[in-house]
Structure formats: C-alpha cells, structure tokens
Amino acid sequence: MDDRRSPQFTVRRMAEELHPAEHWYRCISSWLPSWCPTSLSQLKDAEDKMLKAVKTPFSRQDVPISNGNYVWTIAFNAKEYPSLPPQPQSKPQPHPSSPQPSLQCCPRPPLVLLHGFGGGVGLWAQNLDSLCGSGAVYALDLLGFGRSSRPLFSVDPQGAEEQFIGALEEWRDRVGLEEMILMGHNLGGYLAAAYTLTHPHRVKHLILVEPWGFPARPESMDQEKSIPVWIRAMGVVMSPFNLLATLRLAGPLGPMLVQTIRSDFKQKYSSVFDDNTVSDYIYHLNAQTPSGEAAFKNMTVPYGWAKRPMLDRIVHIRPDIPISIIYGSRSSIDSDSGYTLQKTRLDVDIVVIRGGGHYVFADQPDDFNQNILHILARMDGVKDERRERRMRGGREG
Secondary structure, rough: OOOOOHHHHHHHHHHHHHHHHHHHHHHHHHHHHOOOOOHHHHHHHHHHHHOOOOOOOOOOEEEHHHHHHHHEEEOOOOOOOOOOOOHHOOEEEEEEOOOOOOOOOOOOOOOOEEEEOOOHHHHHHHHHHHHHHOOOEEEEOOOOOOOOOOOOOOOOOOHHHHHHHHHHHHHHHHHHHOOOOEEEEEEHHHHHHHHHHHHHHEEEEEEEEOOOOOOOHHHHOOOOHHHHHHHHHHHOOHHHHHHHHHHHOOOOHHHHHHHHHHHHHHHOOOOEEEEEHHHHHHHHOOOOOOHHHHHHHHEEHHHHHOOOOHHHOOOOOOOOOOOEEEOOOOOOOOHHHHHHHHOOOOEEEEEEEEOOOOOHHHHOHHHHOOOOHHHHHHHOOOOOHHHHHHHHHHOOO
C-alpha cells in the first residue's frame, strides 16, 4: 500500500499543515545543537562571567509558570518567594563569589528590569550594583529569550504579545509582588507598556528605555516601488530576525561573526571586561532555539515597525501611573514618540542622556544609573522641582 494513502500519513500531513510553525520549531530545535557551538550550559557559563562584574550579593532562580515553562530571574535585596513550592531546586542560590544576600523588603516597590530583543539579564552588569543600592531589584529573562523557557509562540501578533504579558503576570504572582516599578529596554519597553495597560494596579511607575514599537509605520513606506531594490534587500538581510538567523547558519563561525558585527559591545563594557566576555554572552543568548525571536518577527512588519504600534495605545494607561522615558542622544530610535506622548500626559518625564546610543545603559552607565536613582528617589518622596514646575505650568495653561 502506498504510504501516502495511509491514515498515518494523512494525519501527519494534516498536522504539519495545521501547525507549520511547530513543525519548523522542532526541526530547528533538533538541528541547532549539532551545528552551532552552543548549549544551555555554555550560556550559563557566559552569563556567570558577565555577572562576575556585579559585586552586590544576589540570588537566582528559575521561577516556574504554567505549561511547564519558567522565567530565569536574578534578585537583589529581595524577599523570599512565598508562592513558590518548597523544593530544593526552587530555592534561590547565592552568587558563588558573594555572601548570602539580605532578604528584606524595602519601602518602595521593587524595580523590575526587562531586557530588549536578543538580550538577557547579564547586559545589566554595569547597572545592578548602583540600582539595588536603594531597594529590591529583579532582572529577568523574557519568556523565549536568555535562560528562560523557549516555547512556541502564536503567529498572531496580539496572541504573541499576550503570551509575553501573561508570562510576566504569572511571574509577578509567583514571586509575590503586589506592585512594581517596571523598566524595559527596546522590546522590553514595549512589553512593559503593554503590561501596564493590562495590569495597571500592579505598576507604580513605568520607565521606558529606548522603547521599540511606538510609532506606526509611515504610510509612504507602503509604496515599496519607490524604495530601491537594493535597499529593500538590505532591509531584509539586516532585520533583527534575519541577522540572528545568519548567526545560527554561520555555525562554528558564529562567535567570530558576533565579534565582528557587534564589536561595539566590547567598547561598551570595556570598563569591566577586557576580553570577549560580552560577545560570547551575546552569541550564546542568540544561538539557541529562536522562540522569542520568532514571536518578535510575528509582531513586526518589514523594516522593524510594530504591527500593533504602542503610541496610539499608551495614552490609555491609567493617568495616575507616572511614565519616564530615557533616550540616548546618539540613538537611531526616534524620540518624537516620547515628546508626542508628553503633550497628552503632563506626568511624562523625558531624559536624553548625552553620548548614549540605543544601549544607553551600557554606553553611559553612570549617567543612566543616576537618572534611574533620581526616579526611584521620587518614589521615596524626594521632590522633583523641575517636574513640579512643568505640572503647575500645564495646569495653569
């Protein structure tokens, strides 16, 4: 009997047609380890090297959420996780080079850090010591990135966004946080804003660092005939998703590719590392199975615009939630979105850090840290005269 006429073949073929993404995902997952010089163990080692720059004691843990997934988390000055099962492997482990962290709650809500596309907790290495000096800080790997679970995401942009947000809310519940100061960079900024829209009672202050996905795609971009073919081709090749696909296709040459293409990262972290620690970490972050990366692709249109732009949505965030936006003066991210939002909400503060690029927290870590600490000080009741003058001026106008 022809196998193609068998019921087993028909069911298998239907499954592949109904779930092409899952079929592709499994193929990629099984192929990558044999071609790319990476593994979860190597990613762990690369992260450990990044976090050696952090001198403050901290704990780290896989925080379990639904469907067998988990969110990789590091925490500073944090309370115990009351909602987690008392299993030995679920208990926070202290940093091997540091004493046991103090598990005390601070007066203000904890600061929660969300990295950007292709990032991980280790990229905050130059910021964590300063930021945790005033209270509890949590940094986590977004679902689908870093050392967190890498599940299959919805191909629908709203569905993918909801998976990210749902995972963050489950994480908050499992860790036992009532409120938080939510800070996100790049994709993390977009998701932080989306989370605040969905769960406003959980966010005390929203901090957006070089946020991605705010403006809508210009209508003129739809007229692709006016865009030269070579520019369209470069747009495809240099898009974040395809760049990372190239990284994996390069196989054994992948680490060298990162060192060449993103040599700027070595300079960004030169004050703490004088070798390839950062490029190795970036490689192992992004040479794994593309999960969050695939979700990001499903959330974008060509040239990196968001399918569901945030600028039209963020105006609906509850008016009593302050918003701070931080840009780098040398960034390619357009700050117009922030100033547009500020015209409709008097509580929006905008800071432009001189000499900073898109990774402003790494380019100018001292200035960045001081600005975040200034925001946190306001949470502790320290007056911000500049902000109060602007608020008074807006009311008088």
